Amino acid sequence: MKGVMIQGTASDVGKSLIATALCRLFANEGFKTAPFKSQNMSNNSYVTMDGLEIGRAQGLQAEAAKTEASVWMNPILLKPRSDQLSEVVLLGKAVETLSGKGYRDRFYNLGLSVLRQSLDHLGRAYDVLIMEGAGSPVEINLKDRELVNMKVAEMADVPVFLVADIDRGGVFASIIGTLALLTESERQRVQGLIINKFRGDFDLFADGISWLEEKTNISVLGVLPYINDHMIDGEDSLSIQQYRNKKMSGDxxxxxxxxxxxxxxxxxxxxxxxxxxxxxxxxxxxxxxxxxxxxxxxxxxxxxxxxxxxxxxxxxxxxxxxxxxxxxxxxxxxxxxxxxxxxxxxxxxxxxxxxxxxxxxxxxxxxxxxxxxxxxxxxxxxxxxxxxxxxxxxxxxxxxxxxxxxxxxxxxxxxxxxxxxxxxxxxxxxxxxxxxxxxxxxxxxxxxxxxxxxxxxxLPIREKVNIGSLKDEHYEQLANTVRNHLDWEKVKNIVLTWENHHEDD
Structure with missing residues (x-):
């Protein structure tokens, strides 16, 4: 299976946005491309053409990849109903409401089975899979029964790009700490680092790139700017805070x-x-x-x-x-x-x-x-x-x-x-x-x-704004911005040749 998993040093570092951009970039290169997130926790959902429910982020990523969304792209969706309980949506249909402990105790083996089925289906139908992790891959209290980060990357046997958010601070510690908490085999799967949400003069981070590559022996694939007004919907409740922070004015x-x-x-x-x-x-x-x-x-x-x-x-x-x-x-x-x-x-x-x-x-x-x-x-x-x-x-x-x-x-x-x-x-x-x-x-x-x-x-009557056209333009703009700040040829090489290099190892 050709593909890559985008993992992050924390939540809200930009995994969804980068995955969306890669979906459009690979689609534009002529590859039949699909997004995949094994397990989503979000109350922002999307209904597929056959009336099944998945996370909205994967629905939009499918649009970016120029393909039709399906339940195989997000087989497990958890929709919080309270601080303790979440509705479990399995292959597009609500099955039950469970606590976090109940979910881990009762659902893990079924979840693994469904993920294998989904990966098999997508692997046969698509050329490239752009996979997205959740939160951090080194949450020690959850790692033994996780269904969304390194376990899934291993099942699909794809490389991992690790994303860190420089805007929130602590970018070096977050990268070094994450890598230190991975097992040796997991660390070998990390084939690139991406620094996201950079503001200011990129030349000022050149020493930072050199330091990271020297300390980790992993390539920094790019430093992405802080992208405003990208028009890619937020995945979860964090998006409300992002909306609140927008400086809106109008009559x-x-x-x-x-x-x-x-x-x-x-x-x-x-x-x-x-x-x-x-x-x-x-x-x-x-x-x-x-x-x-x-x-x-x-x-x-x-x-x-x-x-x-x-x-x-x-x-x-x-x-x-x-x-x-x-x-x-x-x-x-x-x-x-x-x-x-x-x-x-x-x-x-x-x-x-x-x-x-x-x-x-x-x-x-x-x-x-x-x-x-x-x-x-x-x-x-x-x-x-x-x-x-x-x-x-x-x-x-x-x-x-x-x-x-x-x-x-x-x-x-x-x-x-x-x-x-x-x-x-x-x-x-x-x-x-x-x-x-x-x-x-x-x-x-x-x-x-x-x-x-x-x-x-x-007030004066206004003509309509064409949101559909704007949305596709924004997918293209996002993809071009990300491409311009990545070593795109290296990214493609890692994604498309990992199987061969991995087999040689």
């Missing part, structure tokens, strides 16, 4: 309610490319301010997060905002919160059988949580009752809940191709709820919604 103030177990927060990403839009993450009533619109995002734990929202006094602020004619959109869990009641008869959302919670009461609906998760690629158009033009809408749904309306109170937002009505569209579009993730990536819809807000503020 339209959108408040995104920050939920403890927010999922698919990338739904708001397109707004960063609208020049007159400012996004704020709001955690408390004091931060609410006077927004022009509110977005209630998805969550992996709807009732838990809604109780948290109420404890902070945000429910009262949101109700008052809507009563005063404000624009609000709830997506997935946020949509569920907008109803009258949340009913967890089976304990699938809270772990408490029969748990009920009153919602925001903005729409006359009740949500019932179900044991069977819905994962659907959806497409269609606006429902005729909305009065909106007949434009195509695409997205995906990932939810445990079923939201029911009394017939006389139904105001569907969408009519999907299966003739299924979905969502809520009220007050001429000021109150919207839907299970459809990726809603705002639909350029025509996003522009229609923003122009309604602009009109209400007597």
């Amino acid at each position: 339209i103030d959108i408040a995104v309610i920050e939920l403890p177990y927010a999922s698919n927060i990338n739904d708001i990403e397109p707004f960063f490319y609208e020049e007159d839009v400012a996004l704020r993450f709001v955690r408390t009533a004091d931060e609410f301010g006077r927004p022009d619109a509110v977005i209630l995002p998805g969550t992996k734990s709807t009732i838990h997060d809604f109780i948290s929202l109420k404890e902070k006094g945000l429910d009262k602020r949101i109700r008052a905002f809507v009563q005063n004619g404000g624009f609000i959109v709830g997506i997935c869990g946020g949509y569920q919160m907008m109803g009258q009641t949340l009913v967890d008869d089976n304990g699938v959302d809270t772990g408490m059988v029969g748990k009920k919670e009153r919602g925001l009461g903005l729409i006359d609906a009740v949500t019932f949580f179900q044991k069977e998760k819905q994962t659907i690629r959806s497409q269609g158009t606006y429902h005729p009752q909305t009065g909106l033009p007949k434009e195509r809408i695409v997205g995906y749904e990932i939810h445990l809940g079923r939201t029911d309306f009394l017939q006389q109170n139904k105001r569907p937002f969408f009519l999907f191709d299966s003739n299924r009505e979905e969502g809520y569209y009220g007050e001429n579009g000021k109150i919207i709820g839907t299970y459809l993730h990726h809603l705002f990536y639909n350029d025509d819809w996003r522009t229609t919604w923003l122009n309604a807000i602009r009109a209400s503020k007597q």
Whole structure:
């Protein structure tokens, strides 16, 4: 099998970004390329064409590799539901919810079997595999039963590139320490070092490269710059902090309610490319301010997060905002919160059988949580009752809940191709709820919604921004930036000839 695994000295050093760039670079060289991450822990997920759920990072990496995403690219996905429990998604389907200890004790051998099956499938279907590790490969307390770093690199028999983040400091110690904690055979697998997130004059790090290569006897394959506005969605909750750090300014103030177990927060990403839009993450009533619109995002734990929202006094602020004619959109869990009641008869959302919670009461609906998760690629158009033009809408749904309306109170937002009505569209579009993730990536819809807000503020109407074209341009820009700062020929040589050199050893 030809490929490479990108491992890091810690979490958030840039493994996903570098893997994405390599997917596009190898694809551009004419290799049939696939991403692979054996086990992901993230509430940002992606639905494949056959309605199965994987980590969003691997979905985007598949796009970068110019191929269709499949469950083989991320066979195990862990979705945190609390500080102690995670839902286990195996080959695209939720199987059970386990604690960390329960997962390690009960799941390890099954996990190994599924990983072998996945690697075998991808190895037969693709020329090159760009694999991604998680966290650090030398977490001593986890190393004996890990399913995501060196164990998997050994199973696939691929070389490893070790990435370190110089922006956070301690780059030399992190590299030397990581290598020192690897076994000799593991260390032999590390065939290159990559320094990431460098700011300033690259010549100032020349001595650092020489020192690292002398001390480790491993080539530094490149020093990558700190890349801003790369438009590659964050993999996990760290992305919320990255969003919060963006210095946004604009005439339209959108408040995104920050939920403890927010999922698919990338739904708001397109707004960063609208020049007159400012996004704020709001955690408390004091931060609410006077927004022009509110977005209630998805969550992996709807009732838990809604109780948290109420404890902070945000429910009262949101109700008052809507009563005063404000624009609000709830997506997935946020949509569920907008109803009258949340009913967890089976304990699938809270772990408490029969748990009920009153919602925001903005729409006359009740949500019932179900044991069977819905994962659907959806497409269609606006429902005729909305009065909106007949434009195509695409997205995906990932939810445990079923939201029911009394017939006389139904105001569907969408009519999907299966003739299924979905969502809520009220007050001429000021109150919207839907299970459809990726809603705002639909350029025509996003522009229609923003122009309604602009009109209400007597701001100029704007033309649509084409996010799809921008996204592919950003994949190319990212790939070119990474290539320009790597020894690309050496990278290719290591990836494509490792099998032969390894066999000679």
